[in-house]
Amino acid sequence: MESLKNLKVGVIGLAKSGLAAANFARSSGASVFVTESKQRAECAVFLKRLAKGVTAEFGAHSDRILESDIIVRSPGVPNNLRVLVQAKRSGIPVYSEIEFASRYISPREIIAITGTNGKTTTTSLVSDIFKTAGRKTVTAGNIGSPLADCVKKITPRTSVVLEVSSYQLEDVERFRPTISAILNITPDHIEHHKTMRGYIDAKARVFENQKKTDFCVLNYDDKKVRALKSLCGAKVIFFSAQRRLASGVFYSNGSIVVKLPFAGYSIALKLKIPGRHNIENALAAAAIAAAAGIKRGAIEKAINGFRGVEHRIEFTAAINGVEYINDSKATNVDSTLVALKAFEKPVWLILGGRDKGAPYRPLGSQIKKKVKAILLIGEAAAKIRKEFSGTAELLDAGDIDGALSLASRRAVKGDIVLLSPACASFDQFDNYEHRGRYFKNAVLKMKKRFEKK
Template identity: 50%
Template sequence: MLKVKKIGILGAGKSGIAAANLAVKLGYEVFISDSEKKRFVKNLNAKVVKEFGGHSDEILNSDIIIKSPGICGDIDILKKAKKKKIKILSDLEFSLNNSKYKKIIAITGTNGKTTTTDLTAKIIKSAYKDSIVTGNIGFPLSDKALKTTKNTIITMELSSYQLEDTPEFRPDISVLLNVTPDHLEHHKTMANYIKAKENVFVNQKQKDFAIINYDDKICRKLADKTKAKVIFFSRGFLKKGVFYDNGNVIIKIDKEVKIKPKINIVGMHNVENILAAAAAAYCAGVAPAIIEKVISSYKGVEHRIEYVRSVGGVAYYNDSKSTNVDSARVALESFDKNILLIMGGRDKGAPYTPLKKLIKDRVKTIYLVGESAGKIRKDLPLSCCENCGDIQTAVKKISAAAKSGDVVLFSPACASFDQFNNFEERGQKFKKLVKAL
C-alpha cells in the first residue's frame, strides 16, 4: 500500500498533464486544477479528476501537491497547502524521483539554453544510444520517466521557474550560460532570479562538473557557490577551461585538446553555446572527434536567428525566441548594419534602453508591434520607429521599404502572449508571411 494515496497537480499545461499521467501509472489518485476556464487538455488519462477556472479547496485533500513551473509560490491555494503542511513538489523533482539514470546534464541561463541543450543532446546521442533530452525542450521528463534505465544519460534544459522549485536538485554536469534580467514579473527581483539559477549547481559535489561562462560577470561571481569542479568557457584565451581561438575550440581540462569544427549558426553568442556544449560533452566522456563532427553538422534550432529566405536581396531572419531584451541584443550583434527590426509583444518588466546604442549604430527602422509598443518607443525615443500593431502590418510595410542588402530581423524582445499562445506560433506566423511575399 502506498503511503501517499492522493496527488494534486497545479496547472494543466504540458508538464502538469505529464506529471498527472505518471502519477496515475504509479497507482495514485490524481486531481488536477487549472486557473483557466477554457483550457484545451490533450492526452490526459481519463482517471484524472479535473477542474478549471480556479483552484478550489479540493486540492487540499491531496497528500502531495505537484506545482507546475511558472505558477507563483505565493498564490492563495499554496498558502493554504503550506498551512496544512502538505508537501509541495515541482514536476521535475517528482519525475526525477521516479526515473533511473547514469548522468544528468542540466543546462540553464537567460539566453541560449535551447540551442546549447539541443546541440549537447545531439553530441551525447552520437556517443551514448541510451540518452534523452527533456525539460523545456523535447518532452517533460514525466513522459519518459518509467522508460529510463541505470544507463540513461539525461540532458535537460531548465528555466528559472523549474529551478526555483528544486532546492535539492543535483546534476552530474551543470551548465550556466549567462544571467541577465528576465522574468522579473514572476521573480519580482533580480536577486530572486539569480538565486533560482544558482540551484543548478549549489548542491553539486566535488566529483561533479559546473561549466560556467567566464565572460559573464554574474556567472563568474556565482562560481564560488558550488563545490563542483568549475570549468570556465570563454570567447577569449583561458589558461584552463574551454575557449575559442581563431576558429578552434580548445579544451584544456585534464589535457589540451584542439578541435576545428565548421560553425553553421550565426553570431558570437552561438560560439559561446558551442563552447558550453563541447565542455559538457567532454566532461560526460565523449571523444573530441565526435564532438567536432556533430558541431560541424549542426544547423541550429527553429526560431533562434533562423534564416527564412531572401527576397530581392533582402534577407529575412526569424528570432521569435527573443523574449527578453538581452536576447534581442545578441541578435542585433549578429548583423553589422542595415537592419529592419520588428520588436514588441508583452512586456516583461525590464527596460529597453540597453539596446539604444546598437539600434542607433545598426538599425535603419524599428517596426513596433503588440502591447509593449508604447514603452519601447518611450525607452528608445528614436525617429526610426513605426507603429504597426501586428506582424502582418509590419511585414507589409517592410516589404515595400526594404532595399537589396537589408536584413529584416524579427527579434521581439518580449513575450508572445498578447497576440499568440507561444513564441513558436508567433515565429510560424512570421515565416508564413515572409514565404508569401
C-alpha cells in the same frame, strides 16, 4: 525509488508540464487532481490528452488541492498564489515538474543546462554530441518534451539532457544533475522573480544538490555567473570566449581549446550558425561533453555539423533580395541584442509583445548602428516607443501581419527583416513557437504571392 501508487497528487496549471506530470502520476497509480485558473474551453487542447481518471477544476483554485500528498506546480504559476502559500504552511511538498519527474528516474547521467540565453541551442548541441558519441540520449525539460513525459523510456543506460528554466528550478528539493551549466545571467522574468537577486538565486539552484564528484560548467566572462563558483559544491569548469584560461575551455585563434586535468586538445571551429554567442554555446557544449568523458572526435563532428534550432536566428526566406529571419525565441532584451550583433546588414526590427519588466534601453547602441526602423507590435509597444523616441524610426504595426506589410513595402534589396521581439508572446500567441511559426507561414505566403507576379 519512490512509489506513487495510491498517493494523492495535485497539479496546479494544466499546460504542457502540468499535463505531463498529471498523466505520469496517473499512469503510476496515483489519484490525480488538476486545478487550472483558465476556463475549461481555453484548455481544450490539453484536455484531449489528459489521462482517464484525472479530475480537474477550471476558472479558479479551490481548497481541494490542499487534500494532496504532493503538489506539482507548473512553471509560471506565481509563488504568492493563495493555495500554494497555504499548502507550504501545511507542510505539503510542492515540487516543480522537473523535481517531481527526476525522483522516478535512475539514468546514466543527468545534464542540466540553464542561463538567460543560449539554453535551447546549447542543449540541442549537447544532445547531438552525446548521440554522435553513441550514447542513448533523451532530451527534455524546457525543450521538446517535459521530463515527466519521458520517465518510462529512461533506463540506467540513458543520458538525460535537460534545458531548465528559472521557473523549473524554483521548487527543486533533491534534483541533482551529474553535470550542470549556467551559460549567462542577464535581466529576465523580473515580473515573476521580483528582483534580479531572486532570479539569480533561482538559476543557482541548478547546482544546489551537486557533490564533489559532479561537475558545474560556468561562463567565466559573465561576472554574475563567475561569482557563483563560491557557492558551488561541484567541480567547476569555466569556459571563455574572451581569454585564455589556465584551466577550462576557451576560444583561441579560431579553435576550441580544452585544457583540463583529464582532457587536453583543440578543435578547429567551423560553425554553420552565425554570431559570437554561438561560439560561447559551442564552448559550453564542449565543456559539458568533456566532463562527461566524450572523446574529441565526436565533439568536433557534432559541433561543426550543427545547423541550429528552430526560432533562433532562423533564416525563413528571401523575397526580392530582402532576408526574413525568425528569432521568435528572443523573449528578452539580451537575446535580441545578441541577434542584432549577428548581422551587419540594415535591419527592420519587429519588436514587442508582452512586457517582462526589464528596460529595452540596452538595445540602443545596436539600434542606432543597424536598425532602419522598429516595427512595434503587442502590448509593450507604448513602453518601447517611449524608451526609443528619437533613436530610430518607430512604426506602429500592431501585429506580425502589420509589421510584415510595412516591411515588405519599405525594405530594399540587402535589408533584413528580423522578428526578435525581446518580449513574451502571450499577448497574441500561445508561446514563442506559435509566434515563430505564424511569422514563418506569413513570410512564405508573401513569397508565393511575389513569385506569382
